[in-house]
Amino acid sequence: MSxxxxxxxxxxxxxxxxxxxxxxxxxxxxNFQHAITPGAGxxxxxSVLVTGLSIHVVVLLIFYILKHASKxxxxxxxVQLFGKWLGSLLNGAFLLYLLMLICFQLISYSQVIQxxxxxxxKAWRIALVFLLMFVYIVRGGFRVITGITFCFVLIPSLLIVxxxxxxxxxxxxxxxxxxxxxxxxxxxxxSRSVPLYMGVELxxxxxxxxxxxxxxxxxxxxxxxxxxxxxLIIACTTFAFYNQGEIKHEIWPTLSLSKIIxxxxxxxxxxxxxxxxxxxxxxxxxxxxxxxxxxLRSSTSLSAxxxxxxxxxxxxxxxxxxxxxxxxxxxxxxxxxxxxILLYGYIPLLAVCVFISNRLQIWRAERAS
Amino acid sequence: MIKVTLLRLxxxxxxxxxxxxxxxxxxxxxxxxxxxxxxxREGELCKGTxxxxxxxxxxxxxxxLKGQGKEPKLIMDQFERESxxxxxxxxxxxxxxxxxxxxxxxxxAVSTIIRDPDLGNTLLLAVSSCxxxxxxxxxxxxELENLPFNIVxxxxxxxxxxxxxxxxxxxDYYSEGKDPSMPSLSLNEQRQIQIHGYxxxxxxxxxxxxxxxxxxxxxxxxxKKVRGExxxxxxxxxxxxxxxxxxxxxxxxxxxxxFRYDINVDGNIRNLEGNRMSMDPSEAGALSSCxxxxxxxxxxxxxxxIQANDMDSLGIGERFRSEDxxxxxxxxxxxxxxxxxxxxxxxxxxxxxxxxx
Numbered sequence: 001m002s003x004x005x006x007x008x009x010x011x012x013x014x015x016x017x018x019x020x021x022x023x024x025x026x027x028x029x030x031n032f033q034h035a036i037t038p039g040a041g042x043x044x045x046x047s048v049l050v051t052g053l054s055i056h057v058v059v060l061l062i063f064y065i066l067k068h069a070s071k072x073x074x075x076x077x078x079v080q081l082f083g084k085w086l087g088s089l090l091n092g093a094f095l096l097y098l099l100m101l102i103c104f105q106l107i108s109y110s111q112v113i114q115x116x117x118x119x120x121x122k123a124w125r126i127a128l129v130f131l132l133m134f135v136y137i138v139r140g141g142f143r144v145i146t147g148i149t150f151c152f153v154l155i156p157s158l159l160i161v162x163x164x165x166x167x168x169x170x171x172x173x174x175x176x177x178x179x180x181x182x183x184x185x186x187x188x189x190x191s192r193s194v195p196l197y198m199g200v201e202l203x204x205x206x207x208x209x210x211x212x213x214x215x216x217x218x219x220x221x222x223x224x225x226x227x228x229x230x231x232l233i234i235a236c237t238t239f240a241f242y243n244q245g246e247i248k249h250e251i252w253p254t255l256s257l258s259k260i261i262x263x264x265x266x267x268x269x270x271x272x273x274x275x276x277x278x279x280x281x282x283x284x285x286x287x288x289x290x291x292x293x294x295x296l297r298s299s300t301s302l303s304a305x306x307x308x309x310x311x312x313x314x315x316x317x318x319x320x321x322x323x324x325x326x327x328x329x330x331x332x333x334x335x336x337x338x339x340x341i342l343l344y345g346y347i348p349l350l351a352v353c354v355f356i357s358n359r360l361q362i363w364r365a366e367r368a369s
Numbered sequence: 370m371i372k373v374t375l376l377r378l379x380x381x382x383x384x385x386x387x388x389x390x391x392x393x394x395x396x397x398x399x400x401x402x403x404x405x406x407x408x409x410r411e412g413e414l415c416k417g418t419x420x421x422x423x424x425x426x427x428x429x430x431x432x433x434l435k436g437q438g439k440e441p442k443l444i445m446d447q448f449e450r451e452s453x454x455x456x457x458x459x460x461x462x463x464x465x466x467x468x469x470x471x472x473x474x475x476x477x478a479v480s481t482i483i484r485d486p487d488l489g490n491t492l493l494l495a496v497s498s499c500x501x502x503x504x505x506x507x508x509x510x511x512e513l514e515n516l517p518f519n520i521v522x523x524x525x526x527x528x529x530x531x532x533x534x535x536x537x538x539x540x541d542y543y544s545e546g547k548d549p550s551m552p553s554l555s556l557n558e559q560r561q562i563q564i565h566g567y568x569x570x571x572x573x574x575x576x577x578x579x580x581x582x583x584x585x586x587x588x589x590x591x592x593k594k595v596r597g598e599x600x601x602x603x604x605x606x607x608x609x610x611x612x613x614x615x616x617x618x619x620x621x622x623x624x625x626x627x628f629r630y631d632i633n634v635d636g637n638i639r640n641l642e643g644n645r646m647s648m649d650p651s652e653a654g655a656l657s658s659c660x661x662x663x664x665x666x667x668x669x670x671x672x673x674x675i676q677a678n679d680m681d682s683l684g685i686g687e688r689f690r691s692e693d694x695x696x697x698x699x700x701x702x703x704x705x706x707x708x709x710x711x712x713x714x715x716x717x718x719x720x721x722x723x724x725x726x
Binding site: 117169176180243245248262267268 | 483486489491540690691693
């Protein structure tokens with residue numbers, strides 16, 4: 001039986017659907033089409049789907065790992081498996097990874113705002129506004145974060161309807177000839193679509209806060225399904241609207257799609273799209289901040305409030321740093337490698353460790369009796 | 370307790386006041402919002418002429434600004450230097466190139482436009498048969514409604530102009546198997562802007578301009594929307610077929626390479642002598658088969674004309690690409706396309722000839 005936090009702090013299991021889905025969708029959704037097309041071209045949507053399917057396996061592994069953790073999360077599991085020192089070190093590494101995740105979201109989003117809407121706006125001003133909002137939400141606790149997540153799934157979902165406008169220009173022949181690429185090309189696209197699904201690993205931290213968590217796997221898988229169905233809709237709309245040559249020249253294809261939408265009362269709908277992405281990046285950032293706070297709190301003697309502010313100040317300094325395009329590329333690559341290693345390397349490795357330590361325990365128990 | 374709340378209130382109010390003062394103020398009727406831009410070539414330099422609605426002195430009718438520079442951005446800078454008010458180009462909806470620029474290639478200008486997030490994707494790109502400067506100048510003192518964008522938009526919806534905007538231009542430009550096209554504008558004797566044809570490009574260079582009749586036929590072959598008026602002769606009389614609806618489908622054939630169009634159109638004939646059909650219904654068949662013959666000949670001539678100019682404005686290469694797994698643009702346009710066989714089947718259904726006999 002897996003560990004569960006006290007009842008007053010937990011959320012209903014079905015909310016895991018929204019938590020998991022929303023912790024995956026973020027800033028990568030804006031430009032993933034641009035990143036994946038150099039590989040499998042017009043077939044790249046298949047790679048997005050296959051990567052999405054592989055996340056089901058990752059979720060299965062996470063559930064297996066956490067069932068055997070004494071406090072139900074990765075922080076306690078690290079200490080339990082690897083001892084206090086190595087465990088704390090690994091927790092520190094995980095903290096760094098989470099910091100990278102939130103900084104990447106904020107840096108990319110501030111770049112979108114600076115490029116498309118307010119060229120004069122400094123990154124620190126954008127970071128300040130967002131971080132203060134995040135602090136306000138995270139101070140409310142996990143239940144508030146979940147509530148925000150739920151609302152923030154519903155609001156941007158309304159935007160899916162507006163994809164009808166680009167679909168009026170759809171050229172469905174762009175998808176033909178079907179499956180005209182080689183396996184290495186599909187693999188390239190799949191590796192580039194990993195950032196889309198990063199965020200599922202946050203389950204390793206908030207798992208104890210789900211009521212009846214051992215039985216909630218169903219909702220987690222629905223969340224994953226929701227994510228890749230959404231990505232498929234966006235990818236297919238983009239590929240129908242743009243041909244391959246055009247996607248190469250669009251840095252944020254999802255935003256450029258909205259440039260074709262125009263109403264008599266609202267000529268440029270794309271600004272609406274850009275600011276709607278606040279809804280997309282707020283939940284993952286809040287969950288990450290909350291996770292950072294939890295790691296700091298349980299590994300050191302700091303209080304929740306102090307550790308939250310420490311994390312926020314660190315994030316603020318990193319985000320306010322003036323980045324150029326080359327540095328952004330490095331940050332993006334780092335995040336992609338770190339996420340891929342975590343999802344497809346470290347989590348399976350952890351599952352193997354848990355499996356071995358279980359066997360050892362059973363073997364020891366048998367020998368003792 | 371009350372003190373703390375009061376303090377908070379004061380802080381909030383203060384920051385509100387501060388924030389409100391921080392904005393980059395642009396009040397719509399106190400700035401110059403450019404609407405239509407024309408580009409001409411003048412030696413080394415590029416000449417830009419723009420029309421903007423003047424809300425203060427002219428109650429919204431259009432006024433003109435002119436500038437010169439090497440790049441669209443530098444011309445903008447010159448407008449700024451000439452103007453007592455802020456100049457914004459976010460609402461530009463028509464961009465007109467002179468034929469000289471269009472023949473040299475418009476990609477350098479277009480690439481500046483697409484990289485600028487201030488411009489939308491629905492804006493109109495057009496070629497001007499006279500100088501773009503004259504064309505835009507004719508808008509002086511006219512209403513905002515008379516912009517080329519609105520003229521073309523109206524004709525795309527109701528007349529025989531094929532759909533065209535910045536997005537479609539880029540889609541065709543970056544496509545491996547299609548060449549872009551855009552409307553061509555001119556000035557008539559009353560100095561009114563009119564659509565006088567349809568410009569076909571090879572990549573970003575203007576090659577030929579179709580006349581209005583060919584433009585309607587071009588739209589018919591594209592198959593997206595069938596509208597417009599076509600003139601015919603039957604028994605030494607002139608008839609005008611008004612296209613109401615229609616469907617055009619196309620089919621590729623690999624070996625030997627051929628391309629077939631099947632065109633079904635519904636139309637009616639309402640001009641003089643059109644009542645021949647209602648007087649003698651037996652003649653309707655002969656009339657429609659005569660129209661079919663003439664339409665087929667015209668369509669084939671148009672296809673041959675485009676082919677002879679080494680262009681693929683209808684996206685035939687794109688059709689072959691989607692069906693042939695080993696398609697290569699270079700091979701197709703060198704070996705297959707120049708000798709591609711076209712077949713056209715036309716079915717005309719004459720619906721009526723008006724309400725009188």
